[in-house]
Amino acid sequence: MTSTKLIFVYNADSGLFNTLTDIAHKLLSPQTYKCNLCAITHTALGMREEWKQFVENLPLPVEFLHKDELEQQYHLKSADLPAVYLASDAAELTLFITPEQINGCVQLEDLKQLIRDQLQSHLAHAK
Numbered sequence: 634m635t636s637t638k639l640i641f642v643y644n645a646d647s648g649l650f651n652t653l654t655d656i657a658h659k660l661l662s663p664q665t666y667k668c669n670l671c672a673i674t675h676t677a678l679g680m681r682e683e684w685k686q687f688v689e690n691l692p693l694p695v696e697f698l699h700k701d702e703l704e705q706q707y708h709l710k711s712a713d714l715p716a717v718y719l720a721s722d723a724a725e726l727t728l729f730i731t732p733e734q735i736n737g738c739v740q741l742e743d744l745k746q747l748i749r750d751q752l753q754s755h756l757a758h759a760k
Contacts, residue, residue, distance in 0.1 A: 640718040
């Protein structure tokens with residue numbers, strides 16, 4: 634039996650310089666920031682506590698990646714991001730939540746409800 638995990642992928646690269654640049658961009662020009670997943674789930678000081686608690690209580694393990702890490706670990710280039718993938722033990726990725734769905738979220742509660750709905754549907758079909 635294979636286990637499944639959720640992989641949340643930010644539309645941003647990893648690294649200190651990129652993180653500092655992203656923080657400045659979110660503060661100075663939030664309307665043009667290109668990663669709604671990060672914008673909704675993080676403040677300038679880090680991950681929102683409400684989001685952290687939410688993901689800790691999800692029924693599947695969770696991993697967070699930046700786009701360069703997605704390319705390195707899963708060899709998935711030119712993916713539309715931000716997105717959420719389901720990953721199996723066989724390292725197969727299936728798109729779980731699209732960039733359009735994430736970008737349609739205005740508040741953290743919208744994103745949480747989207748994830749709940751998608752998980753409910755997925756778990757019902759997995760039975």
